Amino acid sequence: MKKTIPLIIVIAGGIVWLLWVFIPHRVMADDFYYKFYMPWARAMAPFAIILGVFSLSMMHTAKIRRRAPKWQYSYFFFAGFIATSLAGFIGGTQKGGLYMWMFENMAMPMSATMFSLLAFYMASAAYKAFRARSAEATVLLLAAIVVMLAQVPIGVKISKYLPNISQWILDVPNLAAKRGIMLGVGLGSVATTLKIMLGIERSYLGGD
Amino acid sequence: MSFELFSNLVGAFFTLAIFSFLYKDNPLYQMSEQLLVGISLGYSFVLSYERVFIPFFWQPIVLKHQFILIIPAIIGAFYLFRFSRKLSWLSRYPIAFSMMGTGASVALAMHSSILVQMRQAMVPIENFNLFLIFLGTVTVLLYFFFSKAHTGVYGKFVSIGKWFMMVGFGASFGLTVMARISLLIGRIQFLVNDVFAKIF
Known part of the structure; x- marks a missing residue:
């Protein structure tokens, strides 16, 4: 009941899904996929979202209650969450309302800046990591410099061939490496999904 | 001051607050970081209510009387037992339902x-x-x-x-x-x- 039935659901359902890929019959394409699985999965989805909200809220509540380090900032989490939710539920999600205003003028600038910060940290991390200590690191560094320079006007001023060299790096050695890695990833994911389907891999069900 | 300039000033304040981390970790950055998490969660919560809950849960069950969907709704509610020590195993049922798709991903x-x-x-x-x-x-x-x-x-x-x-x-x-x-x-x-x- 605790583990066997969920495992049977995964194995039996997995076989049905596998058949769905190979059998384009109405029973599979229409009855199973559109009439059964999609409406059922969508009816379950709101609870997964609620689980996420509960989980994060409980974590911050516990942080405040235990006076954990930087607990004061958890109030800002609740302030942001409650204000945005109220703005959305009461004022609506249309453009011009408080909900979209908060998204456009608070969330968007902050997340864009957060990602742009990575430019500084990637540059300093690259300096530490690359410093051309080995031949392989030198090749990595050179490829990165060529690709970066080819995308800015100064690159063309240094050499008119730079954009072509960059494109060649992307189209030939980069493609070969990515294809090899992609094939490995494909083989790995097929093996993992088969292990899940056959009940060998059960970690997604949790302990006990 | 126009409303547009006020909005831009708010955006600029939070932009500079995040950039302040380049100097060192500070209260302004910590505050903005938690606010961003809260606003993002609130944003996706409202959006999910409007685009998932209403069209795929509320309308089919309450307006179209597709009462069979009460079964997946109950199974979905089992997700919330994740927080219970004794009944957390119930949350495996909705997880198992979503894991069924791995069968298709073998072939895909x-x-x-x-x-x-x-x-x-x-x-x-x-x-x-x-x-x-x-x-x-x-x-x-x-x-x-x-x-x-x-x-x-x-x-x-x-x-x-x-x-x-x-x-x-x-x-x-x-x-x-x-x-x-x-x-x-x-x-x-x-x-x-x-x-x-x-x-x-």
Whole structure:
């Protein structure tokens, strides 16, 4: 009941899904996929979202209650969450309302800046990591410099061939490496999904 | 002060608050970080209510009387037992339902990551670039084949794959840095054109 039935659901359902890929019959394409699985999965989805909200809220509540380090900032989490939710539920999600205003003028600038910060940290991390200590690191560094320079006007001023060299790096050695890695990833994911389907891999069900 | 300028000033305040982390971790950054998490969660919560809960849960059950959907709704509610020590095993049922899709991903991953890639790789070697792509793909694959020791002539052949990967990682790194730089340029343009230019 605790583990066997969920495992049977995964194995039996997995076989049905596998058949769905190979059998384009109405029973599979229409009855199973559109009439059964999609409406059922969508009816379950709101609870997964609620689980996420509960989980994060409980974590911050516990942080405040235990006076954990930087607990004061958890109030800002609740302030942001409650204000945005109220703005959305009461004022609506249309453009011009408080909900979209908060998204456009608070969330968007902050997340864009957060990602742009990575430019500084990637540059300093690259300096530490690359410093051309080995031949392989030198090749990595050179490829990165060529690709970066080819995308800015100064690159063309240094050499008119730079954009072509960059494109060649992307189209030939980069493609070969990515294809090899992609094939490995494909083989790995097929093996993992088969292990899940056959009940060998059960970690997604949790302990006990 | 116009409403547009006020909105831009709010955006500029939070932009500078996040940038302040470049100096060191500080209360302004911590406050903005938690606020961003809260606003993002609130944003997706409302959006999910409007685009998932109402059309796929409320309307089918309450308005269209598709009462059979009460069953998946109850199973979905089992997610919330994740927090119960005694009944957390109930949350395995909705997880198991969503994991059913792995059956399809066996065939789909085989198709997209293996068969399509192999079809693209198996072309007549008509020029030097195609030869390099073939050599690179084979040596990268062999580099991750650990059943045979990477020694001798075989080891030297396999190490070619390492060089191809270094070039590939370098190219990916360069593209990622440039994407972040373009975001940085966007933020600086916002500060200069939309905020400072309108104030001064």
